[in-house]
Amino acid sequence: MGAECAGPLYVADFHTHHAAAEHPALPPHNSSAELAGRWEVLARRIADLDDLLTESGQLGVDLRVLSAPPALVTPHGERTRPADLRRLNDRLAEAVSTAPDRLSGLATIDAFGGDAAAEEAVRAVRELGLSGLVVDCATDGRLLSAAAARPTLTVAAELGVPVFAHPVSPQLLTTAFAGLGRFGTSLARGTINAAALLSLLHDGVLTELPGLHVVFPMLGVAGLALAAAHDEGELLTARTSDVARAHVYLDTMGYAPAAIRCAVDLLGADHVLVGGDWPIGSRTTTRDRVGTALAAAGLDEAQTRLVAGVNTLRLLGRPVAAPSA
Numbered sequence: 216m217g218a219e220c221a222g223p224l225y226v227a228d229f230h231t232h233h234a235a236a237e238h239p240a241l242p243p244h245n246s247s248a249e250l251a252g253r254w255e256v257l258a259r260r261i262a263d264l265d266d267l268l269t270e271s272g273q274l275g276v277d278l279r280v281l282s283a284p285p286a287l288v289t290p291h292g293e294r295t296r297p298a299d300l301r302r303l304n305d306r307l308a309e310a311v312s313t314a315p316d317r318l319s320g321l322a323t324i325d326a327f328g329g330d331a332a333a334e335e336a337v338r339a340v341r342e343l344g345l346s347g348l349v350v351d352c353a354t355d356g357r358l359l360s361a362a363a364a365r366p367t368l369t370v371a372a373e374l375g376v377p378v379f380a381h382p383v384s385p386q387l388l389t390t391a392f393a394g395l396g397r398f399g400t401s402l403a404r405g406t407i408n409a410a411a412l413l414s415l416l417h418d419g420v421l422t423e424l425p426g427l428h429v430v431f432p433m434l435g436v437a438g439l440a441l442a443a444a445h446d447e448g449e450l451l452t453a454r455t456s457d458v459a460r461a462h463v464y465l466d467t468m469g470y471a472p473a474a475i476r477c478a479v480d481l482l483g484a485d486h487v488l489v490g491g492d493w494p495i496g497s498r499t500t501t502r503d504r505v506g507t508a509l510a511a512a513g514l515d516e517a518q519t520r521l522v523a524g525v526n527t528l529r530l531l532g533r534p535v536a537a538p539s540a
Contacts (some may be wrong), residue, residue: 275502466490
């Protein structure tokens with residue numbers, strides 16, 4: 216019985232953070248007081264794979280897709296060194312190998328590192344067996360469409376693996392929105408994430424690389440909404456034929472039914488993924504929560520199974536697995 220058939224819902228959480236203890240997770244720059252206050256605990260959890268696997272089993276999460284974007288493990292204002300990227304990816308591959316049926320990994324790549332970054336992406340996928348890439352959506356005033364990022368995006372398209380465009384905390388916006396607390400942190404990160412999405416559209420990257428599959432978190436949904444309001448953004452949406460359609464995905468980054476409905480209406484149920492931003496997100500991923508949220512969003516059974524897990528399995532090139540009991 217496949218995950219698209221009747222049976223327990225197969226849940227794959229695309230947005231799960233993990234970094235080995237020797238590369239501790241760092242709080243976003245100018246974090247809200249609330250986030251800064253709990254970061255020590257969060258950093259320990261991000262490094263604790265046993266804790267994650269135990270929790271996943273208890274809560275009915277079948278697959279976790281692990282990632283550590285460069286900004287999560289690199290001090291603000293610095294670039295992640297190539298040697299550190301190699302070590303991060305080596306450790307991630309080791310982590311995934313401990314439970315390959317329950318874990319996948321996205322290689323940490325400095326997308327703005329030109330050809331050297333592309334070479335590490337190829338190594339991580341072909342030699343280490345990682346299933347995709349996670350990159351910062353912007354750095355040093357440059358967005359993901361920058362020429363320096365093109366080699367990484369090109370090899371991702373050639374390898375047939377997804378690129379997770381993770382938010383960062385831009386200095387200007389973070390400072391401007393500081394008075395909004397945690398909402399200001401999210402707004403700053405969401406704004407730059409939306410800009411990165413729009414840069415791929417505006418600068419023709421999505422047309423130039425039709426094989427590129429890029430995932431944005433729900434924080435960047437404003438970019439999708441703006442794109443869909445213009446004719447040139449039509450290629451992002453489910454209204455476009457499969458041949459011409461750009462492969463942009465959103466992860467739910469939480470379980471707000473109205474946001475999920477919006478994403479499905481714009482992109483189609485086949486381009487939306489469950490994502491909980493573990494362990495930073497305020498709402499833990501559970502099988503019951505996923506099923507309840509997708510039902511409240513008005514998704515039918517086939518759409519629910521796509522969003523809950525099947526889309527992630529296909530994106531990662533994994534078999535559409537039988538649902539667990």
